[in-house]
Amino acid sequence: MTAYDVERGDAIHPGKPVTVDRYTGGARINHWITATSLVLLALSGLALFHPSLFFLTGLFGGGQWTRTIHPWIGVVLFFSFTGLFIRFWRANLWKAEDGTWLARLKDVLTGHEERLPEVGKYNAGQKAVFWGMSLLILILIASGFVIWDQYFAAYSTIDQKRIAVLIHAIAAVTIICVWIVHVYAAIWVRGTISAMTRGRVTGGWAWRHHRKWLRELVGGKERRS
Amino acid sequence: MFPPLPNPTVKPTPAQFGEQDLIRRSASNVAPPARQLTPVAKLIDTSKCIGCKACQAACLEWNDLREKVGFNSGVLDNPLDLTPASLTVMRFSEWINPETQNLEWLIRKDGCMHCADPGCLKACPAPGAIVQYSNGIVDFDHDRCIGCGYCIKGCPFNIPRISQVDHKAYKCTLCSDRVAVGQGPACAKACPTQAIVFGTKEEMKQHAEGRIKDLKSRGFKNAGLYDPPGVGGTHVMYVLHHADKPEIYANLARDPRISPIVELWKGVTKYAGLAAMGGFAAFGFLHYLISGPNKVSEEDEKKAEQLTGSDVS
Ligand code: HEM
Ligand code: SF4
Ligand code: SF4
Numbered sequence: 001m002t003a004y005d006v007e008r009g010d011a012i013h014p015g016k017p018v019t020v021d022r023y024t025g026g027a028r029i030n031h032w033i034t035a036t037s038l039v040l041l042a043l044s045g046l047a048l049f050h051p052s053l054f055f056l057t058g059l060f061g062g063g064q065w066t067r068t069i070h071p072w073i074g075v076v077l078f079f080s081f082t083g084l085f086i087r088f089w090r091a092n093l094w095k096a097e098d099g100t101w102l103a104r105l106k107d108v109l110t111g112h113e114e115r116l117p118e119v120g121k122y123n124a125g126q127k128a129v130f131w132g133m134s135l136l137i138l139i140l141i142a143s144g145f146v147i148w149d150q151y152f153a154a155y156s157t158i159d160q161k162r163i164a165v166l167i168h169a170i171a172a173v174t175i176i177c178v179w180i181v182h183v184y185a186a187i188w189v190r191g192t193i194s195a196m197t198r199g200r201v202t203g204g205w206a207w208r209h210h211r212k213w214l215r216e217l218v219g220g221k222e223r224r225s
Numbered sequence: 226m227f228p229p230l231p232n233p234t235v236k237p238t239p240a241q242f243g244e245q246d247l248i249r250r251s252a253s254n255v256a257p258p259a260r261q262l263t264p265v266a267k268l269i270d271t272s273k274c275i276g277c278k279a280c281q282a283a284c285l286e287w288n289d290l291r292e293k294v295g296f297n298s299g300v301l302d303n304p305l306d307l308t309p310a311s312l313t314v315m316r317f318s319e320w321i322n323p324e325t326q327n328l329e330w331l332i333r334k335d336g337c338m339h340c341a342d343p344g345c346l347k348a349c350p351a352p353g354a355i356v357q358y359s360n361g362i363v364d365f366d367h368d369r370c371i372g373c374g375y376c377i378k379g380c381p382f383n384i385p386r387i388s389q390v391d392h393k394a395y396k397c398t399l400c401s402d403r404v405a406v407g408q409g410p411a412c413a414k415a416c417p418t419q420a421i422v423f424g425t426k427e428e429m430k431q432h433a434e435g436r437i438k439d440l441k442s443r444g445f446k447n448a449g450l451y452d453p454p455g456v457g458g459t460h461v462m463y464v465l466h467h468a469d470k471p472e473i474y475a476n477l478a479r480d481p482r483i484s485p486i487v488e489l490w491k492g493v494t495k496y497a498g499l500a501a502m503g504g505f506a507a508f509g510f511l512h513y514l515i516s517g518p519n520k521v522s523e524e525d526e527k528k529a530e531q532l533t534g535s536d537v538s
Contacts, residue, residue: 014535017526048350048373050495051252063351063371064392111516149374149387159484162378166490173498177505184509190520203529204521218532 005091005120005213012217018203020217022121022195030083031196037077038179044070045172071148078141085134091121092131097212098124118211129182136175143168227422227432230409240405242358249357251349262360266426267399267410269334270436270464271474272445273420276301276315276332280412280421284313287400287411309388309395312336313412316475333463333474334412334421337384337397339363341457344483345396347491348379354394361426361460362401367393379491381456381481399460429462436464455482 009024023031044066047056060066097117101108101124107115108125122130146156146164156164186192191205206214242262247255285292290310298305301317313336320329343363346355354369355376365376365385372392376385385394400410408414409423416422422432433450440448449468452458463477471477530536 012533014530014533016530016535018529018533018535048371048375050499051350051352054252054350054352057371063369067371067373068392109512109516111519113519147374147378149377150372150389150392153374153387158378158383159486161374162484162486162490165375165378166486166494169490169494169498173494173501176502180502180505180509184512188509188513188519190518202521202526203533203535204523204526207529207532208521208525214529214532 005093005122006216007087007091007121010121010213010217012203012214018206019200020203020206020214021200023199025199027084027087028196028199030080030087034077034080034084037073037080038175040073041070041077042172042176042179044073046176049169049172068150071144071150074141074144078137081133081137088130092127094124094127095120098127101125102128113208118215119209119213120216121210121213123209125181125185129178129185132178133175133182136171136178139171140168140175143171226419227424227428229419230414230423233406233408238406241407242360242405246358246360247356248359249343249346250353251346251355252352258359260359262358264359264361264426265399265404265424265460266361266429267339267413267421267423267461268429268433268464269461270420270422270433271331271333272436272440272448272464272466273418274315274332274334275418275420276317276330277417278303278315279415279417280334281311281313281315283411283415284397285310287403288312288398307335307384307386307396309386309390309393312395312397318473318475320473329466331474333477335475337363337399337461338382338456338481339397339399339460340381340481341459342483344379344381344456344487345376345385346379347483348375348487350375358401360404362399362404363460364398364401365394365396367391367395370394379483379487381478381483397461426460433462433464440464440466451477453478453481455480 009021009027011021013019013021043056044060046053047066048054057063057066060069097119100117101119104116107113143164145152147161147168189209191201195201203214246258246260246262248258249255284290290312292304292308292310295304297303302314304311304314307314313334316333316335318331318333320331321327322329339361340363341361343355343357346357346363349355350373351369351371354366354371355363356366357363370393372387372394374387374394376394377383377387385396387394400408403410410421413421413423422429424432430450430452437448437450445466447469448464448466451463451465451468451471465471465474467473471479527536
């Protein structure tokens, strides 16, 4: 049996309860840098998105600072997310059971987990968030550069900038919605947040939500395929 | 001839309009003003312009702006484009009239048109950075400008320019400070041929009519007034000898209007966007209320212990 989607650092510690290492220190630091930049980008971007949210510029030292700093945080986000992408992409490849899982989204939301197929390190919802974020960040950085007038005004026409700012605004709204789903899932599914804070989850959590991953870890396939 | 503006008194005069006369304010709602000011306009007669650039010099002078010493690009346009300091530039076009085979030298004074429906103001995200008075003047308030450049995307005439020094947007103010104390714009004052005149919009339209009649009598059968309805009309208008072909005047827009992309961005995107984000958050909230947290059970932990052999130790 080849490793399914166990990542480096994933390990089981038998005991009562069983604990499972899910994220290395590096992955967690990488995640929180990404998360912080995403939240700061959402706040600084929304400040310009709608007049009722302009007050958010106060968090960044006023309008001029908000306008100046937003694209730079975007650059941090881009590199930081690239790190996460390199770490996580393999385990997020789409598998046969993901389609079934997604088709039974109703059972997911109504808490009938017994009706769902066993899934690996990530379920289809998490994979959708991962690929959605990846695509949207690419769109945001590309459109963001086109409207970054302080340095790049000369490289596009006004018509291109109009399209870019529209795309940027739509992509930003979409990524914020994806982010809401991501954060809500982490809160709703108890025991998840410790994966990103302390790096580990309980065996019961892994059994309940990512059984295939747990089985594989038990099978000792603790290496990269 | 339109009577030249009288020389003003040198005694300090209180401003005749201000905050209380705003009909639009960027990223804000304003209460309709108590009074309606008489709409004003500047009329630029391209057939009278001799390209002397006195208006350009007067604009720099009055607004206390200095253009960097540039270089000669081989054409009369100088500087080549509007800048944060040059709020107006003369654009020179050489055009061969296909009917007469005459070379016509078309000179257009470019600058803010003071649109009745200003795209710059619509796009601006900073409350009060762009304002419109009921006399038609569209003005930028630099203390509130954040330098985002959205006004550039909103403007159908490619007018605002952002300074790389203070990162704020600049454009012609129609000399709102002068108009407020009963004077005309500095450029109109300086123009030696009265190619630039200033007055109420009605007066300017009437004056233009006379000019157009005169031009027609001299063979310019397509002479006309440029007051484009797509932006609700403008408070800077042109008399063109070839009003049927505005684009020959250094690409003057034929039918300017706020770009539909800008309308989409500043319209439905905002409402749909706020609704979508609110919708997702509300769904999460309701879902949690209804179904409660998804907790790991004792049994799940036991199963994991069995699977890992922890239960037999
Ligand atoms: C990835 C790199 C990014 C770059 C280079 C970038 C750049 C920009 C720029 C240049 C602007 C115009 C205002 C300004 O100059 O500050 C802007 C606006 C905005 N950005 Fe970004 N951005 C990025 C990522 C993001 C992300 C991740 C979000 C959302 C979480 C976001 C949300 C917004 C919003 C909502 C606006 C306002 C759009 C509007 O006014 O309709 N941006 N961005
Ligand atoms: S650059 Fe200034 S005036 Fe132009 S849209 Fe931005 S805040 Fe408004
Ligand atoms: S010409 Fe451009 S800058 Fe001037 S009022 Fe119209 S939209 Fe605004």
